[in-house]
Amino acid sequence: MSLGAWLRNHPAALERAYLFTHRLFERLDPLFARMGYERAERLVRWPEELGKKLVFDCRMCGQCILHSTGMTCPMTCPKNLRNGPCGGVRGNGHCEVKPEMRCVWVEAYERSRAMPRFGDEIALIQPPVNRRLQGTSAWINMLTGVDARTPRGWEMGSQA
Amino acid sequence: MSENREGFLAGSRLERVLRSGRFAVTAELNPPDSADPQEVYDAALVLSQVCDAINATDASGAHCHMSSVAICALLTRAGYEPVYQVSCRDRNRIAIQGDLLGAAAMGVRNVLCLTGDDVTAGDQPEAKRVFDFDSIQLLRTARIMRDRGVFLSGRKLTTPPRFFLGAASNPFVPPYDWRPLRLAKKVEAGANFIQTQYCFDIARFREFMRRVRDLGLHEKVYILVGVGPLRSEKAAEFMRTKVPGVHIPDAIVERLRKTPKPRKREEGKRICIEIIQQVREIEGVAGIHVMAYRQEELVAEIVEEAGLLPRPLRVGAADERRREHPRKWPRR
Numbered sequence: 001m002s003l004g005a006w007l008r009n010h011p012a013a014l015e016r017a018y019l020f021t022h023r024l025f026e027r028l029d030p031l032f033a034r035m036g037y038e039r040a041e042r043l044v045r046w047p048e049e050l051g052k053k054l055v056f057d058c059r060m061c062g063q064c065i066l067h068s069t070g071m072t073c074p075m076t077c078p079k080n081l082r083n084g085p086c087g088g089v090r091g092n093g094h095c096e097v098k099p100e101m102r103c104v105w106v107e108a109y110e111r112s113r114a115m116p117r118f119g120d121e122i123a124l125i126q127p128p129v130n131r132r133l134q135g136t137s138a139w140i141n142m143l144t145g146v147d148a149r150t151p152r153g154w155e156m157g158s159q160a
Numbered sequence: 161m162s163e164n165r166e167g168f169l170a171g172s173r174l175e176r177v178l179r180s181g182r183f184a185v186t187a188e189l190n191p192p193d194s195a196d197p198q199e200v201y202d203a204a205l206v207l208s209q210v211c212d213a214i215n216a217t218d219a220s221g222a223h224c225h226m227s228s229v230a231i232c233a234l235l236t237r238a239g240y241e242p243v244y245q246v247s248c249r250d251r252n253r254i255a256i257q258g259d260l261l262g263a264a265a266m267g268v269r270n271v272l273c274l275t276g277d278d279v280t281a282g283d284q285p286e287a288k289r290v291f292d293f294d295s296i297q298l299l300r301t302a303r304i305m306r307d308r309g310v311f312l313s314g315r316k317l318t319t320p321p322r323f324f325l326g327a328a329s330n331p332f333v334p335p336y337d338w339r340p341l342r343l344a345k346k347v348e349a350g351a352n353f354i355q356t357q358y359c360f361d362i363a364r365f366r367e368f369m370r371r372v373r374d375l376g377l378h379e380k381v382y383i384l385v386g387v388g389p390l391r392s393e394k395a396a397e398f399m400r401t402k403v404p405g406v407h408i409p410d411a412i413v414e415r416l417r418k419t420p421k422p423r424k425r426e427e428g429k430r431i432c433i434e435i436i437q438q439v440r441e442i443e444g445v446a447g448i449h450v451m452a453y454r455q456e457e458l459v460a461e462i463v464e465e466a467g468l469l470p471r472p473l474r475v476g477a478a479d480e481r482r483r484e485h486p487r488k489w490p491r492r
């Protein structure tokens with residue numbers, strides 16, 4: 001088993017690590033703001049990519065929702081689904097597209113059940129992906145708020 | 161929600177039948193590999209006499225056929241009631257929203273929002289998969305267009321579409337625990353009705369519906385159960401191994417295997433009718449959706465023998481619309 005797989009099977013620990021990093025970045029925010037987010041992004045992106053690739057097989061979508069999806073990267077689902085599994089999951093819990101792989105969402109759901117803090121966020125409706133953020137640092141995007149920005153029509157939908 | 165004066169979202173026949181509390185029947189049309197509209201009409205004629213609405217599939221199984229939006233346009237022209245299936249596999253958000261408006265302009269009132277089978281399931285696995293939206297984002301976008309009268313971007317529509325919005329559910333594959341909750345998510349995103357994957361496992365479905373009732377979802381959404389006849393144990397074996405998301409218990413395959421060859425077809429039909437009768441008894445089931453791939457001629461027998469005729473049910477206003485089958489499409 002790879003290190004990443006081992007870690008992912010300890011979602012409660014990962015959840016804590018996420019919370020820790022989240023707070024760390026909030027602390028660092030004034031510094032990033034002073035140096036300019038563009039420069040900060042260049043600095044943060046590669047270690048972020050390295051670490052998240054190793055642990056989550058991250059695809060750098062730039063709008064990270066890992067903590068809401070059982071610390072399991074939804075972009076590793078071959079259909080890039082952000083709101084849960086398709087109807088094609090095999091009887092053994094493996095993926096429709098890649099029969100050798102367990103369905104990302106079967107794992108995400110199992111792991112979310114072991115996450116006391118963010119586990120229930122798996123029920124949230126996730127907005128469409130902003131494809132322009134592909135390849136950028138999700139941590140910086142979180143600080144600037146671009147990762148949470150959704151099209152105007154989508155926002156109107158939540159009041160409907 | 162934007163409802164019209166009579167309190168309907170779309171006023172489609174399907175919506176009226178369901179809202180009146182009657183048991184609905186929908187059926188899937190086998191889309192032609194043809195440029196001839198007559199083939200659509202021939203297939204529709206058989207189905208239209210035994211169901212309330214006809215589903216036009218969107219390259220299901222990732223096999224290319226006549227497009228669902230075109231089939232729907234042909235059907236509405238002849239006064240039939242289509243359910244327009246939209247999958248996220250082949251088109252991005254720009255194309256999908258445009259097609260939704262186009263479909264509405266052609267008189268389409270029922271839309272079924274799907275993720276879509278992967279390209280690898282079809283005969284052109286080299287194709288690019290799109291999945292710009294997932295089914296829930298698609299569903300909510302369609303609802304925003306209807307209820308808010310805008311595109312996803314917020315740009316205004318001069319006339320919003322009127323849709324009765326549907327989504328799929330597959331209670332028969334993992335993660336079983338999550339399936340009812342995923343249904344809840346679809347209801348929250350805007351689903352007014354649900355069509356499920358093929359039901360061959362009544363025990364599993366009962367369990368699913370128990371959870372659905374606990375969550376109170378059966379009062380918020382109309383659930384139509386997917387059913388269909390199996391031709392033989394070989395067909396069953398093919399479906400459960402090759403068609404994504406289809407679960408068939410061994411007992412059913414075994415039952416077909418034990419049946420002598422000339423009676424297999426009949427037995428497959430019997431199984432289907434038994435399942436219909438059982439799901440009808442389950443609280444919260446609002447209808448059935450018959451998918452009889454390459455056995456369309458059986459749909460009429462199944463609906464009749466299950467005691468579900470006459471169809472389509474009369475619903476008042478929608479019936480006033482002209483309904484006649486174009487025998488021959490004018491060729492130029």
Ligand code: SF4
Nearest residue numbers: 077086095096103104
């Ligand atoms: S089976 Fe699971 S991982 Fe595979 S495409 Fe469907 S949702 Fe994604």
